[in-house]
Amino acid sequence: MSKSKRLIELMMTVNRMRKFTVKELADQFGVSPRTILRDLQELSELGVPLYSEVGPHGGYQVLKERVLPPIAFSEEEAVAMFFASHALRHYSSLPFEAESSAALQKFYYYMPGDVRDRIDQMKNRVDFLTHTRKQQSSFLGILLDAAVKQRVVTIEYETKRGLSKRSIQPVGIYASNGFWYCPAYCFMRENLRLFRCDRMHSAAYDNSGMKPLDHRHIHLGNWRSFGSEKLMYVRMSAALTREGVQRCEAELWPVPRIDVQPDGSGLLMQEVPASELPYFAKFFLGLGNEAVVTEPKELVDLIKKLLKELIRKYES
Structure with a gap:
């Protein structure tokens, strides 16, 4: 050898x-x-x-801060790796922001000159856009680390009633529509809840001795099914135009079930928690003529109520 x-x-x-x-x-x-x-x-x-x-x-x-061995990439693989990391720049917050920036610069610097030229020519030809939000999510790193290591985190969380201090055990973090979310077990509510990361004013590992739960079997793909709180579900249906279909697929999470027709229009039919009907009322009102909700009646009534309040504001 x-x-x-x-x-x-x-x-x-x-x-x-x-x-x-x-x-x-x-x-x-x-x-x-x-x-x-x-x-x-x-x-x-x-x-x-x-x-x-x-x-x-x-x-x-x-030592812990070890250096990974060299990996041989083909030119196409190198370009794909560069743009996969390059796309993250649209997020105002990342759990590994400094590291991803340093890795991208190092990756680009050591590429052959002709590959760098090719990437430079492609930068203004391909992109992966996401919503850019002004809200900062400053604690993504600790939330992700706590989810992996099964640790409890104490947070100050902004609610409608003001700041609330509580202990949570994160399941993970994910980005959707420009916001970062953290499903976590809330020890105050004794149930799994979904938190907006930008509404966390502080986050630190719990030092009170609170024992974490064994949630190694719970992850981002199944956390909703492990909630101890029994949610009441209702059937929601809405006729969508072509643009309505595109908006629902792009903005709703999880991705809704839509029966799409050959002309691009569609029919949304889905079971949703009754507690989330106020959210869907505001969402469909924002779609205007691109959607017509047919059921449940409670959702239709909520949309009518919002419309009446809106009309009163503009008539006053």
Whole structure:
């Protein structure tokens, strides 16, 4: 095995093993311990963060801030990776904002000149737009970390009645329509709730000794089905124009079930929580002539009430 190939394989091996001895590596690669020591010295000079311990239980280990081994991308893969990361710039807040910016700059800098030229030519030809919001979500990092590590977080949350201090155990975070959301178990409500991240005024790991729940089986794809609060569902139907279909598919979450016709119009038919009818009333009112709600009657009445209030405002 050539030295260059051995160094690359050695870099991948030490990242995988994390802790090892010189003898273990020498036996695995079929070289002398002295050769392995020289190779480890070269890896250290290349930036691999190695730490050595002496004694009967000593050896080498890779520090937490490890350097990943090099990965060979094709030109098309490199361009795809660049624009996947480049698209994140439209979000005013990210859970790894500084890291993604640094990674993108490093990725771009080390590309061949002709690939950089190709990317420069494509920047104004392709984009992935999302709504840009003024509201900042400053605690995405701690929420994501708490979701992964199953930890409790104490937050100050903005409600209609003012700031509310509560302890939550996040399930995860997701972005929709320009906002960041955090489904979490709320210890005050003793139930899973959905929080808007930009409405959190503070967030810190809980230091009161509150024991986290075992929610490893709950994730973003199934959290709604684990709520202990029994929600009453009603059937919602609405006739949509072509533009109404596009607006509903783009703005409603989860993505609604719509029977789309050949001309682009459609019929929305879905079971929704009765508690969310006020939200849907405002949403469909905003669609104007692009939607006509047919059921439930409670939703139709809410839309009529909003229309009457709107007319009174403009007549006064």
